[in-house]
Amino acid sequence: MTMNIEQYINILNKTDFKNLYDNDFFLTWEKTDDELKAIFTMADALRHLRENNISTRAFDSGLGISIFRDNSTRTRFSFASACNLLGLEVQDFDEGKSQVAHGETFRETANMISFMADVIGIRDDKYIGKGNKYMHDFADFVRQGHDDGVLEQRPTLVNLQCDIDHPTQCMADMLHIIHEFGGVENLKGKKLAMSWAYSPSYGKPLSVPQGVIGLMTRFGMDVVLAHPEGYEVMSDVEEVAKKNAAASGGTFTKTNNMAEAFKDADIVYPKSWAPFAAMETRTEMYGRGDMAGIDKLEKELLEHNKENINWQCTEELMKTTKNGKALYLHCLPADITGVSCETGEVDASVFDRYRDPLYKEASFKPYIIASMILMSKIKNPQEFLQNCVKRDLKRWMK
Amino acid sequence: MTMNIEQYINILNKTDFKNLYDNDFFLTWEKTDDELKAIFTMADALRHLRENNISTRAFDSGLGISIFRDNSTRTRFSFASACNLLGLEVQDFDEGKSQVAHGETFRETANMISFMADVIGIRDDKYIGKGNKYMHDFADFVRQGHDDGVLEQRPTLVNLQCDIDHPTQCMADMLHIIHEFGGVENLKGKKLAMSWAYSPSYGKPLSVPQGVIGLMTRFGMDVVLAHPEGYEVMSDVEEVAKKNAAASGGTFTKTNNMAEAFKDADIVYPKSWAPFAAMETRTEMYGRGDMAGIDKLEKELLEHNKENINWQCTEELMKTTKNGKALYLHCLPADITGVSCETGEVDASVFDRYRDPLYKEASFKPYIIASMILMSKIKNPQEFLQNCVKRDLKRWMK
Amino acid sequence: MTMNIEQYINILNKTDFKNLYDNDFFLTWEKTDDELKAIFTMADALRHLRENNISTRAFDSGLGISIFRDNSTRTRFSFASACNLLGLEVQDFDEGKSQVAHGETFRETANMISFMADVIGIRDDKYIGKGNKYMHDFADFVRQGHDDGVLEQRPTLVNLQCDIDHPTQCMADMLHIIHEFGGVENLKGKKLAMSWAYSPSYGKPLSVPQGVIGLMTRFGMDVVLAHPEGYEVMSDVEEVAKKNAAASGGTFTKTNNMAEAFKDADIVYPKSWAPFAAMETRTEMYGRGDMAGIDKLEKELLEHNKENINWQCTEELMKTTKNGKALYLHCLPADITGVSCETGEVDASVFDRYRDPLYKEASFKPYIIASMILMSKIKNPQEFLQNCVKRDLKRWMK
Structure with missing residues (x-):
C-alpha cells in the first residue's frame, strides 16, 4: 500500500x-x-x-x-x-x-x-x-x-x-487495521469486538477500551463492546461511540457475553480494565489520602476479576471468529496464560501466532x-x- | 528594543x-x-x-x-x-x-x-x-x-x-531590568532594594542576594541590602558591592529596615535566605556528619525566621515604592502567602500582578x-x- | 603517528x-x-x-x-x-x-x-x-x-x-599500546603481563583479564597471565589465547608469581578480579535467590583476597620491568594504596607517574x-x- x-x-x-x-x-x-x-x-x-x-x-x-x-x-x-x-x-x-x-x-x-x-x-x-x-x-x-x-x-x-482516551495508541491500532485490510474503504461492515478479558493484575486504565470505541466507530464498522457486568466504561464515551456509529453507517452495540462479541468478528481486541465505578472510588480515596482503602479496594477487585476468569481469548474462541482468522489486537504488554502469568487475557498459542502483526501494530x-x-x-x-x-x-x- | x-x-x-x-x-x-x-x-x-x-x-x-x-x-x-x-x-x-x-x-x-x-x-x-x-x-x-x-x-x-554567586540567575535578572528600563543608560540613580523576606522553609542559599549586590552595583544604581540582624551575607561580597558602587557612580548601603529599603525604590527583590553564620555551622556539621545537629539547627532557624515574620512584600509596602510601581523581581519559586504557604515572602495579589514580568525575567x-x-x-x-x-x-x- | x-x-x-x-x-x-x-x-x-x-x-x-x-x-x-x-x-x-x-x-x-x-x-x-x-x-x-x-x-x-569479554575496553587499551609503541609492527616479542592484583573490594568481573589475553595474544607479543592459585579465568578463553599466540608468533604463558610476570615486561596490566569458581557459585546463588549465601561468599572472598595482599604493583616491582619503564595499563578506576583505599592494586606514586598515559588510554x-x-x-x-x-x-x- x-x-x-x-x-x-x-x-x-x-x-x-x-x-x-x-x-x-x-x-x-x-x-x-x-x-x-x-x-x-x-x-x-x-x-x-x-x-x-x-x-x-x-x-x-x-x-x-x-x-x-x-x-x-x-x-x-x-x-x-x-x-x-x-x-x-x-x-x-x-x-x-x-x-x-x-x-x-x-x-x-x-x-x-x-x-x-x-x-x-x-x-x-x-x-x-x-x-x-x-x-x-x-x-x-x-x-x-x-x-x-x-x-x-x-x-x-x-x-x-x-x-x-489513549489517542496515540488507538490511532496506531487503527492505522494498523487500515493497512491490514488494505484501506479504510474496506472496513465498512466489518465486525470489531472490543472485549474485556481476565487479568490477575488489577487497575488497568479505561483509556484503551474507551479510545477504541470512541475512534473505531467512525469507519462504518460494527463495533461491539463486551464486558462482564460491573465493568462499564464512561457513559459519555459510549454516547460518543453511538453518535459516531450512526454518522459512519456502522453500529455500536454492547453485550455481557464474550462469545457473542467474538462470533464472526473480523477484529478482536481482548484486554483487561478496571470497572469505572471502582476507578472513581479509587480516585476519591486517593484524593483524601486513604491508601489503606485503596489497598483493600484493589484486593476486592482482584476477587471480582476472578469471578470472570473465563473471559479469556482462547484458541476455541478464536475459531468462532470470521474464518477463524480475526485480526487480534493488543496495546501490549498482554497477560499471556502460562507465560507472563498463570491465567491471563490470552492463550500463549494465540499470542504467538499474532506476534508479528502485534509488533507491527505497535510500530505505528x-x-x-x-x-x-x-x-x-x-x-x-x-x-x-x-x-x-x-x-x-x-x-x-x- | x-x-x-x-x-x-x-x-x-x-x-x-x-x-x-x-x-x-x-x-x-x-x-x-x-x-x-x-x-x-x-x-x-x-x-x-x-x-x-x-x-x-x-x-x-x-x-x-x-x-x-x-x-x-x-x-x-x-x-x-x-x-x-x-x-x-x-x-x-x-x-x-x-x-x-x-x-x-x-x-x-x-x-x-x-x-x-x-x-x-x-x-x-x-x-x-x-x-x-x-x-x-x-x-x-x-x-x-x-x-x-x-x-x-x-x-x-x-x-x-x-x-x-548565582551568575546565570543574576545576569538574567539584570538583562530583564535593562529591557524593562529601556537600556543600561537609564539605570543611573535608580534605587534597587535587595531585601530579605520571611519564609517558612529554611535553608535557602545566599548566592542570589550576594549575586545581586555583586552585579547590580555596577550600573550606577543605588543598591540597598536589607535584612534582619543575623542574616548577614558574606562580607567579601559586600566589599565587592562597595567597590562596584564607587566605580559606577552609584551607592551601596545596608539597613535592618525593610520599609526603609522599599521607600521610593524603582526595583525590589524580596527573597528569603539563611544567615551566613548558620550556613557555616551547617557546613561544619555536614563535614563531620552531624546530621542530628543539622536537624536541630534547622528547627532553631525556622524559629529565628519567625521572629522576622513581618518581613513580607505586602501591598502596603509596594505602595511606598516609586509611584507604587516598583519592578518586582524574584528568582522563583516564591513563597506566596496563602498560595504556596500560609505566610511567605510576598502577598498573592502582588505576585499575581507581576506574574508576566516574572516569567519574562526567567525567560532570559x-x-x-x-x-x-x-x-x-x-x-x-x-x-x-x-x-x-x-x-x-x-x-x-x- | x-x-x-x-x-x-x-x-x-x-x-x-x-x-x-x-x-x-x-x-x-x-x-x-x-x-x-x-x-x-x-x-x-x-x-x-x-x-x-x-x-x-x-x-x-x-x-x-x-x-x-x-x-x-x-x-x-x-x-x-x-x-x-x-x-x-x-x-x-x-x-x-x-x-x-x-x-x-x-x-x-x-x-x-x-x-x-x-x-x-x-x-x-x-x-x-x-x-x-x-x-x-x-x-x-x-x-x-x-x-x-x-x-x-x-x-x-x-x-x-x-x-x-570487555571488547570496547580492551580494544581501547590495545589502540593505546599501538600508539605508544609506534605501530603494531613494533609489538613482536614484547612482553605483556596481565596480572591479578590485590583489592579490598570484592567482586570485580573477569571480563577485563579475559578480554586482554583474548585480544593481546594476536599481535606476536609474549603474554603472561599471572594470578594466585584459585583466581583462574575461564578455561575457554585461555584456549583462545593459546591459539592466538601460536598463530601470531607470540606466546601465552601462565604463572602464579607476580614478580616473574613483571620481570622485563614491556607492558603491565595489574588488576583485581574475582575467582571464576566463586563467580559461578555466586551466579548459582543469585539464580536461586540465595542473597545470604552471596553475602557470606563475598566475605570469604575478601578473606581469600587478603591472603594475596602482597600482589601489589609497587615501585619495587616496576623497577624490575624493562628498563624500569614498562607501560602501566588499567581500565580505571584503580584501587590506589593510600588514596582510594588503605592497601590496593597499585602504589600511589606509580599511578601518579602514569596518570597521563592512563587517561589517554581511556580516551580511545x-x-x-x-x-x-x-x-x-x-x-x-x-x-x-x-x-x-x-x-x-x-x-x-x-
Whole structure:
C-alpha cells in the first residue's frame, strides 16, 4: 500500500486539516474525520520517507518535553523516537510531587520548562477526572504564556494517555487495521469486538477500551463492546461511540457475553480494565489520602476479576471468529496464560501466532506521534514533504 | 528594543571581550564591564535570531555536561535549552557520592566524562566554602587534561549556582531590568532594594542576594541590602558591592529596615535566605556528619525566621515604592502567602500582578547561559552572527 | 603517528572487513585480524577528523539505546559520546527488573524500544553464563523483528562488557599500546603481563583479564597471565589465547608469581578480579535467590583476597620491568594504596607517574565504540571518510 510522496500530498490537498495547526491533541473525537485522515496520511508519509532513507527533520533545534505521571516503556520510546525523527531533543520532566501540589506553582512550572519547548507529551491516566484536566490546564498555561509574550513559541500538547482516551495508541491500532485490510474503504461492515478479558493484575486504565470505541466507530464498522457486568466504561464515551456509529453507517452495540462479541468478528481486541465505578472510588480515596482503602479496594477487585476468569481469548474462541482468522489486537504488554502469568487475557498459542502483526501494530505509534507533532507545528505539510524529497538529506549515510 | 543583527555586531565590535574566549564563568565580579556587556549583547542577539526563526547552531556534535549537586527544575531546563540552541547534547552526570569522595577519583572522573564535552554546567550551592571550590577544581582538572593532551578540547565551565554567586540567575535578572528600563543608560540613580523576606522553609542559599549586590552595583544604581540582624551575607561580597558602587557612580548601603529599603525604590527583590553564620555551622556539621545537629539547627532557624515574620512584600509596602510601581523581581519559586504557604515572602495579589514580568525575567536565563557558552567557545562571535544570517538555516520549518 | 585521511582510506582499501557490516560485536576473537585492524583504523580516522574540526555525522536522526545492567560512568559517557559523534541520540533503557523476567516480555521489549534504534549498547557483566547470552538473545530478537518487517532497520549490538569479554575496553587499551609503541609492527616479542592484583573490594568481573589475553595474544607479543592459585579465568578463553599466540608468533604463558610476570615486561596490566569458581557459585546463588549465601561468599572472598595482599604493583616491582619503564595499563578506576583505599592494586606514586598515559588510554574508548558502530552501519566507510572531508561540515564553529 506504499505510495510515492505525490500521492500522500494529493490526499492532503483534498483534506481539511487547518485546525490541527497550532493546536493540541487531547481526544480523537474532538477532531474531524478529515483531521484524523490527515494525521494517518502524514504518519504513512513519514514512514515512507524514513524507509527510503530521506530525512524528515523539521527542527534544527527545539525541545520535546515528556511528562510521565505513570510508568511507561513503549510510549516513552515512541515519543522519544518521534521527536528525534523531527529533530527535537527530548527532555524528560520528572516532577516532584510537591512541586505541582499548588495551582500557582503548576502554572509557573509549565512555563518555566517551556521556554524552548515545541511540544509537550503527557501521560496521566491513573485517576478518573484528573488526567485530561491536568493536560488542559498545562496547555492553557503555556498558551497564556505565549499570548503574554513569555514564550516565543506555543508548545502544543500531545495526549500520551489520559483517564478518557489513549489517542496515540488507538490511532496506531487503527492505522494498523487500515493497512491490514488494505484501506479504510474496506472496513465498512466489518465486525470489531472490543472485549474485556481476565487479568490477575488489577487497575488497568479505561483509556484503551474507551479510545477504541470512541475512534473505531467512525469507519462504518460494527463495533461491539463486551464486558462482564460491573465493568462499564464512561457513559459519555459510549454516547460518543453511538453518535459516531450512526454518522459512519456502522453500529455500536454492547453485550455481557464474550462469545457473542467474538462470533464472526473480523477484529478482536481482548484486554483487561478496571470497572469505572471502582476507578472513581479509587480516585476519591486517593484524593483524601486513604491508601489503606485503596489497598483493600484493589484486593476486592482482584476477587471480582476472578469471578470472570473465563473471559479469556482462547484458541476455541478464536475459531468462532470470521474464518477463524480475526485480526487480534493488543496495546501490549498482554497477560499471556502460562507465560507472563498463570491465567491471563490470552492463550500463549494465540499470542504467538499474532506476534508479528502485534509488533507491527505497535510500530505505528512513533509515526502517529510524529505526525501529530508535525501537523500542529507546520502550516503547509505538503510543502514540507516536497522539501524533504527536494533537499535530498539522507537519514543515514549507509 | 529589538535591533537588527548589525546593531548587535556593532556593539560587540566596540567591546573588549577577548578574555571570555576559552575561559570559565565563575563569578560576575571576575569579569570586566565590557565582558558582561558582550554577554548581554550576545544573549539578546541569540534571542533575536531565534525569534526570527534563524538557527544559531554552533556545534554539529559535542556534549554539554550538567552536574546538579542540588535539586533544580528551571536551571536544569535552562541549561538543556541553551545547549540545544547551540547544537550540544546534554548529558547529565549523576555522581554517586562515593565516587568523588577522594581527590584522586574526582580528577579522574572530571576527565573521564569530558572526552567529548565542550561545556560543563555545575550547581553546587549548599555548603559555604565548598561549591565554588568544587567548580574550580573541576575546571583545573580538565584544563590540565587538555594541556596534557588527554582532552582534545578544553570544556569550559558555567557556574549554575555556587555558594558565592548565582551568575546565570543574576545576569538574567539584570538583562530583564535593562529591557524593562529601556537600556543600561537609564539605570543611573535608580534605587534597587535587595531585601530579605520571611519564609517558612529554611535553608535557602545566599548566592542570589550576594549575586545581586555583586552585579547590580555596577550600573550606577543605588543598591540597598536589607535584612534582619543575623542574616548577614558574606562580607567579601559586600566589599565587592562597595567597590562596584564607587566605580559606577552609584551607592551601596545596608539597613535592618525593610520599609526603609522599599521607600521610593524603582526595583525590589524580596527573597528569603539563611544567615551566613548558620550556613557555616551547617557546613561544619555536614563535614563531620552531624546530621542530628543539622536537624536541630534547622528547627532553631525556622524559629529565628519567625521572629522576622513581618518581613513580607505586602501591598502596603509596594505602595511606598516609586509611584507604587516598583519592578518586582524574584528568582522563583516564591513563597506566596496563602498560595504556596500560609505566610511567605510576598502577598498573592502582588505576585499575581507581576506574574508576566516574572516569567519574562526567567525567560532570559536560557539565553544568558547560551551566550556564556558561545562567548567562551567562539573566537569571533561577530562573524558567527553574520554566518547565522547568511547561511539561512531555519530553526524550524514552520 | 597521525596520517592524512587518504592514508586511513588506503589501509581500509587493503583490509577485508565486509563481515563487520550489518553485524554485531560480541567478542574480539569472533572477529578476524583484518576486521580488528579496520576498527582500529576507523577509530584513528574519526579522531583525526575530530581533531581537525571535521564533522563525522553519519546519521541525521536515529537512536542509540543503552542498557546498563551494572553501574557505569566512563563506559556510559563513552557510549553517549560515540553516538553523539555520529549523530545518534542516546536513549537509556532503564529496565524494571520485572519487565524482563519472562522470555516473552524480553523479546517484546527488545522490539518495542528498537523501532528507530540504529545501535544497542549493553553492559551485563555480573553473572557468569548470563551476560553474553542476554546480548545474543537481544540481538536475535531484533534481527528477527527486522526480518519479519517489524523493524525498518536492524539495530546492531555493541557489547559494552559481558561476563566473557570487555571488547570496547580492551580494544581501547590495545589502540593505546599501538600508539605508544609506534605501530603494531613494533609489538613482536614484547612482553605483556596481565596480572591479578590485590583489592579490598570484592567482586570485580573477569571480563577485563579475559578480554586482554583474548585480544593481546594476536599481535606476536609474549603474554603472561599471572594470578594466585584459585583466581583462574575461564578455561575457554585461555584456549583462545593459546591459539592466538601460536598463530601470531607470540606466546601465552601462565604463572602464579607476580614478580616473574613483571620481570622485563614491556607492558603491565595489574588488576583485581574475582575467582571464576566463586563467580559461578555466586551466579548459582543469585539464580536461586540465595542473597545470604552471596553475602557470606563475598566475605570469604575478601578473606581469600587478603591472603594475596602482597600482589601489589609497587615501585619495587616496576623497577624490575624493562628498563624500569614498562607501560602501566588499567581500565580505571584503580584501587590506589593510600588514596582510594588503605592497601590496593597499585602504589600511589606509580599511578601518579602514569596518570597521563592512563587517561589517554581511556580516551580511545569513545572512538573505538564509534568505529564499531560505524563499521556495522556503513557499507563503504572509505567513501564515508572521503565525504566527511569533501562536504566541509565543521564539528564546531570555533
